[in-house]
Amino acid sequence: xxxxxxxxxxxxxxxxxxxxxxxxxxxxxxxxxxxxxxxxxxxxxxxxxxxxxxxxxxxxxxxxxxxxxxxxxxxxxxxxxxxxxxxxxxxxxxxxxxxxxxxxxxxxxxxxxxxxxxxxxxxxxxxxxxxxxxxxxxxxxxxxxxxxxxxxxxxxxxxxxxxxxxxxxxxxxxxxxxxxxxxxxxxxxxxxxxxxxxxxxxxxxxxxxxxxxxxxxxxxxxxxxxxxxxxxxxxxxxxxxxxxxxxxxxxxxxxxxxxxxxxxxxxxxxxxxxxxxxxxxxxxxxxxxxxxxxxxxxxxxxxxxxxxxxxxxxxxxxxxxxxxxxxxxxxxxxxxxxxxxxxxxxxxxxxxxxxxxxxxxxxxxxxxxxxxxxxxxxxxxxxxxxxxxxxxxxxxxxxxxxxxxxxxxx
Amino acid sequence: xxxxxxxxxxxxxxxxxxxxxxxxxxxxxxxxxxxxxxxxxxxxxxxxxxxxxxxxxxxxxxxxxxxxxxxxxxxxxxxxxxxxxxxxxxxxxxxxxxxxxxxxxxxxxxxxxxxxxxxxxxxxxxxxxxxxxxxxxxxxxxxxxxxxxxxxxxxxxxxxxxxxxxxxxxxxxxxxxxxxxxxxxxxxxxxxxxxxxxxxxxxxxxxxxxxxxxxxxxxxxxxxxxxxxxxxxxxxxxxxxxxxxxxxxxxxxxxxxxxxxxxxxxxxxxxxxxxxxxxxxxxxxxxxxxxxxxxxxxxxxxxxxxxxxxxxxxxxxxxxxxxxxxxxxxxxxxxxxxxxxxxxxxxxxxxxxxxxxxxxxxxxxxxxxxxxxxxxxxxxxxxxxxxxxxxxxxxxxxx
Numbered sequence: 169x170x171x172x173x174x175x176x177x178x179x180x181x182x183x184x185x186x187x188x189x190x191x192x193x194x195x196x197x198x199x200x201x202x203x204x205x206x207x208x209x210x211x212x213x214x215x216x217x218x219x220x221x222x223x224x225x226x227x228x229x230x231x232x233x234x235x236x237x238x239x240x241x242x243x244x245x246x247x248x249x250x251x252x253x254x255x256x257x258x259x260x261x262x263x264x265x266x267x268x269x270x271x272x273x274x275x276x277x278x279x280x281x282x283x284x285x286x287x288x289x290x291x292x293x294x295x296x297x298x299x300x301x302x303x304x305x306x307x308x309x310x311x312x313x314x315x316x317x318x319x320x321x322x323x324x325x326x327x328x329x330x331x332x333x334x335x336x337x338x339x340x341x342x343x344x345x346x347x348x349x350x351x352x353x354x355x356x357x358x359x360x361x362x363x364x365x366x367x368x369x370x371x372x373x374x375x376x377x378x379x380x381x382x383x384x385x386x387x388x389x390x391x392x393x394x395x396x397x398x399x400x401x402x403x404x405x406x407x408x409x410x411x412x413x414x415x416x417x418x419x420x421x422x423x424x425x426x427x428x429x430x431x432x433x434x435x436x437x438x439x440x441x442x443x444x445x446x447x448x449x450x451x452x453x454x455x456x457x458x459x460x461x462x463x464x465x466x467x468x469x470x471x472x473x474x475x476x477x478x479x480x481x482x483x484x485x486x487x488x489x490x491x492x493x494x495x496x497x498x499x500x501x502x503x504x505x506x507x508x509x510x511x512x513x514x515x516x517x518x519x520x521x522x523x524x525x526x527x528x529x530x531x532x533x534x535x536x537x538x539x540x541x542x543x544x545x546x547x548x549x550x551x552x553x554x555x556x557x558x559x560x561x562x563x564x565x566x567x568x569x570x571x572x573x574x575x576x577x578x
Numbered sequence: 579x580x581x582x583x584x585x586x587x588x589x590x591x592x593x594x595x596x597x598x599x600x601x602x603x604x605x606x607x608x609x610x611x612x613x614x615x616x617x618x619x620x621x622x623x624x625x626x627x628x629x630x631x632x633x634x635x636x637x638x639x640x641x642x643x644x645x646x647x648x649x650x651x652x653x654x655x656x657x658x659x660x661x662x663x664x665x666x667x668x669x670x671x672x673x674x675x676x677x678x679x680x681x682x683x684x685x686x687x688x689x690x691x692x693x694x695x696x697x698x699x700x701x702x703x704x705x706x707x708x709x710x711x712x713x714x715x716x717x718x719x720x721x722x723x724x725x726x727x728x729x730x731x732x733x734x735x736x737x738x739x740x741x742x743x744x745x746x747x748x749x750x751x752x753x754x755x756x757x758x759x760x761x762x763x764x765x766x767x768x769x770x771x772x773x774x775x776x777x778x779x780x781x782x783x784x785x786x787x788x789x790x791x792x793x794x795x796x797x798x799x800x801x802x803x804x805x806x807x808x809x810x811x812x813x814x815x816x817x818x819x820x821x822x823x824x825x826x827x828x829x830x831x832x833x834x835x836x837x838x839x840x841x842x843x844x845x846x847x848x849x850x851x852x853x854x855x856x857x858x859x860x861x862x863x864x865x866x867x868x869x870x871x872x873x874x875x876x877x878x879x880x881x882x883x884x885x886x887x888x889x890x891x892x893x894x895x896x897x898x899x900x901x902x903x904x905x906x907x908x909x910x911x912x913x914x915x916x917x918x919x920x921x922x923x924x925x926x927x928x929x930x931x932x933x934x935x936x937x938x939x940x941x942x943x944x945x946x947x948x949x950x951x952x953x954x955x956x957x958x959x960x961x962x963x964x965x966x967x968x969x970x971x972x973x974x975x976x977x
Contacts, residue, residue, distance in 0.1 A: 294604060296907050297883060325906040348908065348945045365629065365966020370606075370928055370943035388967075390619075390936055403629070405621040409935060418930075418940035 193510070193521045199577040200548070201568040203229050205250045206237045212547035212566045213286075214331070214374065214479060214533040215269035221279030222312040225537065225545045228254075228269030228283060229566050236266050236285070238310060238317070241568060243539050248568065251310065254285065257317035264303045267292060270346075270374070271331045272535065273310075277339050281310045284329035284343055293347050296326045305329035307341060307354055323352050324363065330372050335382035335398055342384040342396050346372045351386060351403065353396065364403055367394060373424025373442075374479070375535065379451035380432055387424035391441065393449070395456050404456060411461035416443040416474040427481035427535045429489055431513075438489055438513060440465055444476040446489070446511060462516050465509065466493055466500045476500050480532045484573040485542035488512050490521075492546065495531030506530065510573070526551040530564055544571045606928035606943065607911060612973035614931035614942035615661050617646070617668050619967065624934060625668055627657050627968075634962025634970065636698050637889075637949035638688035643669070643716045644951065644960045644970060647684030647698050655703070656684050658723050660716045661970050663958060666932075670721035674700070678710050678725050687797050687949075688714070689740025689747060691762070697726075697747050699735020709734035711747060711760060729760050729767040736790075739798040739806065744820055748798055748806045753790035755810065757818065757825060770818070772825040775811040783811060786840045793840065796888075799847035799855060801870050807855060813842030815868060815875070833864040833877035841885070846950070848890035848898060856898060856914075858887020863902050865914065865921075881912040881921050889950025891959055893975030899959050901947045908945040911961070927961065929971050944971050 203209050208231045215228030225241040238251040251257070254266055267288025274282050287293070287302040295301035305328040307320040323329045327345040329352075334341050341354040349368030354361045369389040376386050384396040393406040412421060423442035430437050439447040439459075448460040466476045477498035481491045493499070494506040501507045505523040512518070530551045537545040549564040570577055617634070619626040631654050636647030642664050648656040655675030662669045674681050678700065686699035696714040708728035715722040729735065729749065736752035747760040750773070757770040775783065775793070783793055795808040806818040815828040832842040841861030848856045855868040863885045865878040881887070884903035892898050898914040911924040927947075932939040948964035952975065961971040 290604075347943075366945065367967070369931070370941040388620075389931075389940060389942075403620070407621055407623070416938070418936060418938050421936065421938075422940050 193508075193573055195522070196576040196578045197572055198522075199570040201241060201248050201570065203227070203237065203239050203250070203566060203568070204248060206231075208235070209237065209566050211268070211549050211564050212533060213268050213270045213288075214272060214535070214547065215283065216534040216537050216545060216547040216568070217273030217275065217281060217283075218537045218539060218545065219275050219279060219281055219312055221275070223539065224312060225539075225568070226273040226281050226283075226310065226312075227547055227568055228273065230268035230288070232268060232288065234265040234267070236269055238269075240312065241545075243541070243543070251315065252317070254308070254317070258306065258308060258319040260319075263299075266306070267328075271329060271343070272333075272375075274332060274334045275336070276309070276334045277336055279312065281312065282332060282334045282341060283308055283310070284323065284332050286328040286330060286346065288328065292326075292328055302326055302328070305345070307332070307343070309356075320354070320356055321359075321361075323354070323361070324348075324350060330374050331376045333376045333378045333384040335378070335384075337382055338398070340382075340398065342376060342386075344372065344376060344386060349373075351394070351396070364396075368424075369422045371419065371423050373422070375425045375427060377425070377428040377430075377437060377439075377535070379437065381451075381453055383451065385451075389422050391421045391424055391443075393456055393459070406456045410439070410441060410447060410459060411445055412441065412443045413445065413464070413473045415472070420474050426477075426479045427491065429481045429483040429536045431483055431487075436513070438462075438481060438483065440478050440481050440491065442477075443474040444478065445474075446513075448513060462511075462513060465491065465511070465518070466507070467518070468500065480534050480546050482534070482536055482538055482544040482546070482571075484544060486574055487514070488573065490544060490571060490573060492529065492532035506532065508571075527553070529569070532569060542572055542574055543577075544573075545569070546571065604925060606926060607924040608928050608930075609973050612927070612929040612971070613666055614929045615666055615668060615970040615972065616931055616933045617659065617661065617968060617970050618965075625671060627659065627668075627671065629966055630654055631656060632968045633964040634949050634968050635683060635685040635964060636687050637951045637960060637962040638690065638696055639663070639951050639953040639958070639960055640694045640696065640716055641954070644972070645688065645696055645714060645716055645721075646949075646962055646970065647686075647688065647712075647714075648968070649683035649685050649701075649964070652682065652703065655679070655681055656700075658684065658698075658712070658714055658721065660721045663953065663960075663972060666972075670716065672721055672723045674723070677723060680704065680707055681710065684712070685796075686735050686738035686749065689738055689800075690742060691740050691745070692742050697738060697740045699729075699738040699749055701734035701736065701752060705753075706732055707734070708732055709752070711735065711738075726760075726762075727765065729758055730756070730769060736794050737796055737798050737808065739800050741800050741804055741806075741820065743804060746820065748800065748818065750795050750798065750808065752794060755790060755794050757808070757816070759818070759820075759823075768823070770825045772827070773808070773810040773816055779811050783840050788840055793843055795843055796845050796860060797847050799849065801849055801855060802853065803870065805870060807847070807868065807870065809842070809844040811840075811843075813839040813861070815844070815873075817870070817873075828868075828873040828875075830868075830873055830875035832859045832861070833866050833875065835862040835864075838862055845887050846890040846900065848892055850892060850898070851896050856890055858890060858900065858902070860886050860888075863887055865900070865902075878914075879921070881914070882910045882923055884910075888948050889961070891950045891952040892956060893952060893959060894956030895976050897975065899950060899952075899975065901950055901961065904946055904948070904964075909947040911944070911947070927971055927973065929973060931969065942969060942971065947971070
């Protein structure tokens with residue numbers, strides 16, 4: 169029987185890890201959904217979010233050059249649809265090219281979905297004010313009720329915007345710019361943009377997250393939590409850095425948090441750091457709140473514990489955390505495979521659920537994107553050898569991943 | 579394949595892949611021996627400057643100490659601080675609000691007096707307030723800041739320099755643009771109106787939505803002959819002869835990009851080994867020389883495609899280092915040596931910051947740099963950031 173399962177998984181493109189301990193999550197718990205009507209789609213970059221009002225998942229997909237498509241996946245009908253391309257929807261001119269959506273796609277007070285745009289290439293960072301350069305990242309709002317995109321304007325001239333969060337009550341937007349790591353707030357109702365200053369060193373932490381009061385969190389260069397206190401309208405800095413493994417290189421420290429998942433019932437936000445720690449953060453309304461170190465996201469004897477790349481995380485209805493490790497040249501599993509992990513925050517036990525070769529999944533992004541049925545959504549990519557042969561840099565093809573740890577999606 | 583060969587081969591492939599990828603990116607200016615000192619950090623038990631009060635807008639090196647004067651956000655007060663270049667630590671801090679309430683910025687630059695004493699001016703927090711003159715002395719044990727009073731009531735001190743020999747301070751008042759001389763021995767201040775823009779000029783400047791902070795001289799210089807040089811609206815240079823006590827407008831204007839005269843003003847000065855004055859025109863970022871004897875201005879061009887040259891300093895080997903550009907882009911460090919290759923754009927400097935809690939070191943990239951100084955023997959160049967949390971970046975200019 170075990171042999172049959174192994175053969176079946178191999179046939180489906182998965183290799184079975186030596187540490188597979190349980191067979192309850194199989195390929196049948198996963199489903200891959202392609203993005204239609206975008207033949208040169210290249211990648212996705214954390215640009216995924218769920219609308220609880222409209223019961224749809226939204227994904228920003230890019231050709232990684234100058235064309236970004238906005239897609240919606242209807243959870244009820246299980247259909248993926250191209251809403252349109254950003255330049256057309258937002259009436260952008262050619263000099264206002266956008267390389268990608270790097271931000272999460274975040275639900276606002278009225279069910280609108282907010283995101284920001286990103287230059288995404290060296291020409292953004294270095295050409296800057298040159299006529300071939302970048303005119304800046306925009307804040308945008310998609311209203312699923314009427315299928316309308318509203319361009320809310322630039323953040324900073326020449327700067328990309330890597331991520332945002334939206335206060336679900338007031339609509340205040342917090343965002344972070346690239347490459348200068350500037351923390352911005354924008355109040356659409358007043359057209360009030362505030363630059364609260366640079367918080368990082370030479371690398372921009374990619375992820376912001378919110379608590380249930382609408383406060384937004386980021387990190388500084390010491391990997392200390394920085395809270396935008398919504399009521400006081402100012403930044404609060406934690407006194408201590410987030411836990412890190414001894415010997416974690418500085419470049420890993422300054423890159424901060426790569427993914428999060430919210431357990432509202434337990435009052436915990438789980439964080440994954442670039443230094444491969446799993447943390448449990450318990451926000452407090454006043455101040456910031458305690459952080460508990462749950463250990464590493466992956467254990468491999470003889471390997472540096474900080475060197476695992478994980479830009480994704482979600483919590484299943486079973487109370488366990490799920491994440492895919494690997495990407496950007498850092499892989500946990502021998503032979504450069506992506507590993508789907510399960511982490512029980514109560515026991516801190518973790519296990520490899522599945523591994524896949526890069527031709528199946530090469531990198532996965534997305535934080536805390538789930539629906540009430542317990543489906544977890546991720547933005548996936550797979551290596552594209554044909555495009556790579558043509559010299560396309562980082563060639564990949566994007567698709568959406570649905571994972572339901574508790575039921576078959578087949 | 580032997581068991582060890584495969585991991586080695588994979589490692590080699592990874593290294594080569596990374597190397598190829600890195601070749602596609604820019605190489606940062608990170609000379610051996612460079613470092614960043616963490617000067618600013620919010621909510622810390624360490625001695626640090628708090629957020630929004632630390633933009634390093636004035637900078638000078640005295641002995642082992644880099645001395646900074648900061649600018650703050652409205653409603654907050656600035657600091658004077660000193661970083662030891664040997665310990666690489668922020669050693670002394672003086673909250674100016676404890677000494678002179680109601681001041682927002684020390685943006686004048688420092689003038690050097692006798693025995694390593696520095697002088698600077700302040701800008702008031704509120705319009706109509708009075709800026710003060712400061713005397714700063716740093717030693718191994720302490721940083722001493724003395725209030726020398728307000729030179730002109732109701733005006734800030736926008737730019738300042740000093741004559742060691744004459745024991746005089748020379749400044750530009752804000753918002754009027756008046757030039758003033760303050761005698762340290764008598765505490766008397768003499769004011770000159772020749773540098774003040776006329777009503778017609780103010781009307782012209784207002785067509786470009788410019789305020790005095792945009793068009794007044796950001797820096798003054800005293801050359802080796804004791805003559806003071808600065809800029810004045812519109813796009814002009816002036817000199818003050820301390821003997822005759824006369825202000826003369828120099829006939830050559832600042833280098834101009836056609837149509838952008840109203841933006842012209844001097845952002846930074848440095849006196850070269852050849853006695854020429856090297857300057858940066860804020861308006862369009864032109865680098866120029868002024869011959870102090872003839873008044874001839876020579877346009878050396880623009881180091882980069884952005885306005886502003888906020889800092890210049892000569893290293894011991896005669897190479898000039900400067901910072902060009904800034905908001906809404908970011909600063910490029912450049913060097914200039916006419917005997918070598920002219921301009922070399924060094925881009926964003928990136929130096930390692932090693933501090934308690936980050937002992938392994940993190941890379942610090944300088945985006946907004948507002949001040950540059952060389953130490954007294956010209957072997958080190960110090961860069962001061964202008965950020966919400968600003969740091970000090972240091973590199974060896976000479977091997």
